[in-house]
Amino acid sequence: MTERKGPRARLGPSPTLAVLFLLPALLLLGVWMVYPVIYSIFRSLYDATGERFVGLGNYGSIFTDSATLTTIRNNIIWVVVAPLVVTVLGLIFAVLTERIRWATAFKLVLFMPMAVSLLAAGVIFRLVYEQDPDKGVANAVLTTVHDTFSAGQGYPGARPRENDQSPAVAQQDGTVTVRQPARPGQAVLIPLVGLPPDSVKDAPPATAVAPADGVAADAIGGTVWLDVVRGGGGTVNQVDPQEKGLAGITVEAVSDGQVKATTETAADGTFHLTGLPAGSYTVRLPQSNFAAPFNGLTWLGPTLITPAIIGAYIWVWAGFAMVLIAAGLSAVPRDALEAARIDGATEWQVFRRITVPLLAPVLLVVFVTMVINVLKVFDLVFIIAPGSVQPQANVIALEMWRVSFGGGNNQGMGSALAIFLLVLVVPFMIFNIRRFRRDER
């Protein structure tokens, strides 16, 4: 260009000036973007020490190591679920808030999680998902709802002693059966343990039922009691004076697989199964007596951890999606909607056939933005998942950090993961940028 002589042959600034203006930006991009990317590619071809060239070995182990494959699987779940839910929720919120009076206040509240850093959001949700209903809101809600419909009762945790001398034995399904079959006129003892003596300290002392005490000829008598003395001691399998009866326990007499008589224990733990023909019966306490109270879900366990973290992510980003979509919504021409309404379209039809198609470009941008964002999710997983389930909740970005700095000390492998992540993100980036460029035209 310098060969060109004479008066200025073009409009606008000279190329030199343009380069001068571009230089700061190019320099920053070069230092902060281009160089790190190129160096990462270079580094990913070497092993942990950085001295031995391993070619594509690190990339190979991404797809062979089972732990890394889990991260890829989790990322796929994230990408499929999170952006879709965020976009749909954002759309619903945006459309609904358009109609209400305190829309701004409502939007403000929904947008507020964006003001919290993801790290803090993670800490909050770690508490929300706490197993103990006294601490975790999620389980507090679940147990409250559950208990409204079916109140827990009975003696969760009570069970027979685990030894051969115990007269009763627990079955696989939790039912407690008496070892020796009983005949009418006999009495059985059913000692239970596993409850703190203090939990029944107001109950009357247990009474042993003996055949001499008048068990009717057509009845099986017996006692169900807590065979534990505070401070130890007491005779095992015998009713001691300090031991308390367990009231309200359902007792069944079973013969040939059929329940022949049912009764409940009295306050002192005694029961009489009456009206039995002669024969041999198995006395049992059904599992319902010992049903454990509903304790909520194990949110932070290996199975629910990824959905739980996605829930936290949605909480943070749904407000953001709403604001974007609401902005798009305000640009939708009113006349189109009104024309449809005049033509007799229902609100659902207006939404489905007019609003959504007109909003499609915005929805797509929100969706793609979320996909990019979700691919590199890190903080929430790092904070919310307890150490013991982090392998199950792991995602590529977190694995990249773990492998390179968090103990793995293998920056070759870490760089390979970083490049892998970049390759995953780039198509969506290109898509988004092309959209913006097309829109600007």
Add this chain to the structure above:
Amino acid sequence: MMRKLPIPIALLALAAVACGGNSGGNSGGEPAVGQTSASSGGGDAAAAAKPLDGVTIEVAAKWTGDEQANFEQVLKAFQDKTGATVTYASTGEDTGAFLGPRIQGNNPPDVAILPQPGLVQQYADENALKPLTPEVQAQIDQNYTPYWKELGSANGQVYGVLVKAAHKSLIWYRQQAFDDAGAQEAATWDDLVKNAQLLADSGTPPFALCGASGWTLTDLFENVYLSSAGPENYDKLSKHEIPWTDPTVTTALEKMAQIFGKKEFLLGGASGALQTDFPTCVTQVYGQKKAAMVIEADFVAGAAAQSGAKVGEDAKAMAFPKVGDTEPVVLGGDIAVALKDSKGAMALLEFLASKEGGEIWAKLPGYLSPNRNVSPDNYPNELTKQLAQTIISAGEAVRYDMSDLAPSAFGGTDGKGEWKDLQDFLRDPSDVKGAQKKLEADAAKAFKK
């Protein structure tokens, strides 16, 4: 027909992508408080009363909360003595993750306190450590048995001072729970299981495990293994000279399964235990009074006291019972190393290795010194005095925490290696062979590097 996007949307979308990932979990890249001027003048070093006036030293350690506050008191004593300014940086649980990038970036703290001897070797190999000066080594020779000196050395050089020891062969129990159930301190593993059954029968889950903190599980394994397999096998397994598929490991895991395998033995069952981190399990025993025992080291005392229990009365500790023929004494400890070759760093290490520094620290709760010249009389309570005595008198007979001797990818990383494999074993204690296979595979991978 393509609809035009409102410009604010485009900008917001880009901004969201740009800012989404920046609030990372670790405070890794904070600017270092480097040295201002180590020794500006030349000759008149010892002229002033405070030889390190104007020197700034940065110390990084994993301690937080009370442990941090106590350590800062020790640092304050050093500052008062020397005039240096010492800043403390907490590395969080994952010391390697904090130091790694700082070392890579040529911007390490002056002094780091490493929770694992494995890291001494690793950083020594990376040439990140500075050898101790003769003055510091003189303090070590005077105050420590050779075993401890060995632990702080790598490749024939002495790099570290063991500044804090942890006695890991203890089982803490709640006196009230034992009284209620009529349980006793156990001398053997079978006794322990029997007592656990007694507690469970009386309605108190015997153990609160901190399964979410993997290191508590490795500590338990080490005690069981040291006792059942003996010190020689312990050393071999530490160095991975025998595989984790060895029958001695099978025995140890089977013993552990006697506890792990019973739902009523663990507070909240295995899944509850796996979500409980340290020190929540201590709170469960002494604060919420939900369980009877917690298997962890001497530092439980601090957390127990915080839950409102009186150490020595409500909260008592028993020696880890004998599983086999050996009475297990497993120790952990933190090793201070210099990452910068500065006068301040060496002076601080010398102070920490000295009798003087050790005794200041010893008067604070939750600290146990491996320094043999720190008189046990300094400790604030009877229990610590006894523990200090056992460490000093045991000398060469004790073993160091095995997982801390292993490469950190195997023995010291959340969600990886031994931590993860033992957590998986807690989840499914019936699969001893499977657990061994996974342990061996992970160990092989980590030791190969």
